[in-house]
Amino acid sequence: MSNAINQQIATELNVRTEQVNAAVTLLDDGNTVPFIARYRKEVTGELDDTQLRHLESRLSYLRELDSRRQVILKSITEQGKLTPALAAEINSADSKTRLEDLYLPYKQKRRTKGQIAIEAGIEPLAELLWDQPQHSPEETALQYLNPEQGFADSKAVLDGARAILMERFAEDAALLEKIRRQLNTHAELTSRIIEGKEHDGAKFKDYFDYNEQIKNIPSHRALALFRGRNEGFLQLSLNADPNTEQTVRSSYCEVIIAEHYHVSLGTQAADAWRKQVISWAWRIKILMHMETELMGILREKAEDGAIQVFADNLHDLLMAAPAGPRVTLALDPGLRTGSKIAVIDETGKVLDTATIYPHQPHNKIVESTKTVVALINKHNVNLIAIGNGTASRETDAFVTKLIKDNQLKVQSVMVSEAGASVYSASELAAKEFPNLDVSIRGAVSIGRRLQDPLAELVKIDPKSIGVGQYQHDVSQSMLAKRLDVVVEDCVNAVGVDVNTASAALLTRVAGLNTTIAQNIVNYRDENGRFDSRTALKKVARLGPKAFEQCAGFLRIMNGKNPLDGSAVHPESYAVVKAISAANNKPVDAIIGNTEFLRSLKAADYTDTNFGVPTVTDIISELDKPGRDPRPEFKTATFADGVNEVKDLIPGMVLEGVITNVTNFGAFVDVGVHQDGLIHISALSDKFISDPREVVKAGDVVKVKVMEVDVQRKRIAMTMRLSDEPGQEKPTRQTTNTATPRQQPSSQQTRQHTPPASPKNNPPMGGAFAAAFANAKKK
Structure with missing residues (x-):
């Protein structure tokens, strides 16, 4: 079955099965997606990280599907009901929905009306009336009376016969698939305001009387509808026949049922009863089942869409341009409680703190100005970060005047403080700054976020950053999983300076976990900065596999080996040495030598371990070692006088x-x-x-x-x-x-x-x- 799964994924990705086989083997061996995407291109045929993420997700789904398939096959076999035809259908099922449809008739369930009727011997009557409608239902039913089991008259008997057929139809996988296709194409979702809730539910006014084809409802609208229902304002239902007059009680889905069983209703004795069976089967059994299923699918798709919106926005924020290593004075604005100040150096280390009161009700403008100017001069500050919360524009105006009046060469920047309060009150912040007030920690976070958004935002639960769409209405486990992937990909795309990174940032590096990341920080604190990548092997619990996965993404700036500051993996250093030896140039003379590097042909330096893709990457990396893929730092200009x-x-x-x-x-x-x-x-x-x-x-x-x-x-x-x-x-x-x-x-x-x-x-x-x-x- 694994070969079939890999072939299916290959078809979906439009790549060769051999590429998928190789990627699956690497994943099963414990390799991470960032590592495979960057350092195993020859093995996978250059599958990129997007393809690998899709492959990883589909592999998990299809393996779960296959596992469920085996459970179902075993269950039906033990019941002695598995036929070759049924086995073939189960083995060819390509979705969990189709698989569960096929299993419905064999699933163990509580006794139903249909089962009770079967136990009372009424099943032959149901089949007789269904297949031979010339028989009179009332008269024939008298032959199947069974008072001891609750079938004392013809009405009870006919009700039992109807229940048998209704349950049979509701468990017919082929019929359900036909109806599902019809509903997916034509059905509408309708929303109505619950009587008496008009005032309280005013924010859902557009959905008080709403209809839309279920296939066309976008994710944000679907989640709004479900929120309205969950909050008790809206009533949602499925309209299977939106183009049919409301006075018409029958549904086209009833026609589908009749055609599926090759039933032609006319004037024969049992036709009225058969029509009732079809109608009841649709309205009581199948419609309810389909309404639940299709709304569930709609919600699932809407959640997936909303999660993708969150993931895309988070990616953009994490990959935002950093201001860089500059001494920064960070201001967390406030009115009554004052504005908190933290001065941090180029690496984010706290140098000084203060609190000023330039606004209402204190208006200590002169004293506040002296404090800020003194801090700027004392620490050679060249960047001021102002949080964009309460009193931000007042603080911005205060700082602008201060800079102008004192002719300071300092740049003022407004910075989002979303999530800063979450971080400042966290256990991580308390551990990092045990002697700082919570509000001062917030200022530190604002300043660091300006210096390097990625390095600071990884300390905050992505859900607290608030760039999602209906983030509280979606599966929190799915959201967390997807956002973790985004953070991991961003961190590894940029690379991490192992001598300055926090444990939170290191945790996101491929191959590392919380324990190893903290061990790296502890080792650094006890022994000083790392001077080479090989020194990482001395860190507790950082074994060969973890080193292989993480080494290429960790940077040692100004270390013993200049390659340690690049994205060239230690396993590939031999390629650089070969280039150096073949051209009689030392490694130092090669790095950054654009003219020389562009004259090289990657094919000249390949071997059995490193092919053209890897060598090409190495040459590109040598041209701009440790290059940051994030854009150049850019800011907006707000109009003067436009504050509210x-x-x-x-x-x-x-x-x-x-x-x-x-x-x-x-x-x-x-x-x-x-x-x-x-x-x-x-x-x-x-x-x-x-x-x-x-x-x-x-x-x-x-x-x-x-x-x-x-x-x-x-x-x-x-x-x-x-x-x-x-x-x-x-x-x-x-x-x-x-x-x-x-x-x-x-x-x-x-x-x-x-x-x-x-x-x-x-x-x-x-x-x-x-x-x-x-x-x-x-």
């Missing part, structure tokens, strides 16, 4: 940062403490099916304000700068004809890094309002 929602005027063109991308649009921060929504239709002049075709979290964009609701703090924006507020949106063009407007004249440069979560302001009216209202509980 009330400052926004329709028609304004502003610069902002995309904070979150969902299926229905993107949220953007323009510095007013409330994120605006750019609906998917307003992201581009071209038709797009996915907002990520245009933007991703962290992008700096220009937007136009279209509508503002100050009272409800709702902002609708567009990236189609030719759109005008209050006018019909022009038809989408095949080419981008948008022309930017003049920025507001009164403007001062403020820097802003991508926030980690939207502040959830709804868009304007109609579908916008519904989308936003239901996105608010992420």
Whole structure:
């Protein structure tokens, strides 16, 4: 069966079966996806990490499917009911749904009405009336009376016969598959407000009287519907015949049942009874089963879509451009309790802390200014990070004036503080900073997040970063698993400096776990910095397998061997030595020598262990050793004087940062403490099916304000700068004809890094309002 599974995966990935066989062997041997993707390209035929993740997921599913198949085959065999035809159908089942359909008639279950009727000897009557409708049901039923078992009259007998057939139809896998196809193609999901809940459930207003084909419902709408039902406001049901008048009681699915069993209903004696059997089987047995199943599938797909949105946004945030190793003064703004300050060095080490009170109700502006200026001069600060929470714009204005008045050469940057409070109160933060107040720890996190978003955000549960869509409505175990994969891939794509990384960051490196990561930190604390990758072998519990998996992703900067600071794996150092020897150049002279490296032919340095793909990667890595795949650090410019929602005027063109991308649009921060929504239709002049075709979290964009609701703090924006507020949106063009407007004249440069979560302001009216209202509980 393993060969069949591998062949199926190969077909899905459109690759050779040999590639899948090799990848499966590597995974089963305990190799990680990042390691296989980067260092075993010859073995897998250059399967990339995306293909390998799909392969890993499908392998798990298909193995579970095969395991369940064997249990079912064994169960039916033990019942003495396994026929060659049934065995063939079970062995060819390609989904868990199909497998369970086939098992339904043989599954052990509590005694049903049909089983009781069979035990009373009524089954022959059911088959007689079904196959020979010329017999009168009432008269024939009298021959099967069995008072001792509860069948004392013809009505009870006929009810028992009907129950036998209904249960038989509901367990017919072939019939269920036909009906499933019909419903998947034509059925609608309907939603109605529960009477008396109109006021309390106002946020679900768009779903008070709603119908949509189940195949067309997008994930965010499906999750909104399920949330409305779970909160007790909406009643959901499946409409199998949306194009049929409500007065018509029969369903096309009843026609499917009749045709499946080759039944033609006419005027024969038992036809009315047979019609009733079909109708009851559909409405009481099959419809209920299918409604539960299809809603379950819809929810599963919606959850998967929502989880993917979260994963994509998390990836973009983790891979956001780092400001780099610069001495940073981090400010966690506050009003009554003051603004907390932490000064950190290039490596994130805390140098100094303070608390200032420049805002209401204290207004200690002079004292606060002296404190900040003194800290900047004392520690040669060249970067200021300001958290984007309460009092952030007031603090931003305070810092801007301070820099100008004192002619300081310092850059001020607004940083998202989403999740910082979660980290500051965590056990990890307490262990890292046992002598610091919780609020000061938050400031440290803000500063470090600016220096290196990836290194700091890995300390926070991804679900607390808040870039998901309906994240609390999806399977938390599935969400955690998917997000862990994203974090692992990002960390290994960037690489980790083993001499500065936290245990939390090291834990995410391929081949390492929490224990080994902490052992690395402990060894570093006791023995000083690592001067080579081979020194890692001295760390407790870091054995040969773990070293093989992690070594290429760990960097030793300025160590004994210059290759230790690159992504070249120690197992490949021999290739570099061969290049060095063949060209009579020392390794130091090769690294970074672009002209020389580009003259090399990878094929000249291959052997039985290292083929062209690996050698090509090595040469590329030598050209730019330890290169960071993240983009260049870039910030947004917020308009001066635009600090609150009330400052926004329709028609304004502003610069902002995309904070979150969902299926229905993107949220953007323009510095007013409330994120605006750019609906998917307003992201581009071209038709797009996915907002990520245009933007991703962290992008700096220009937007136009279209509508503002100050009272409800709702902002609708567009990236189609030719759109005008209050006018019909022009038809989408095949080419981008948008022309930017003049920025507001009164403007001062403020820097802003991508926030980690939207502040959830709804868009304007109609579908916008519904989308936003239901996105608010992420």
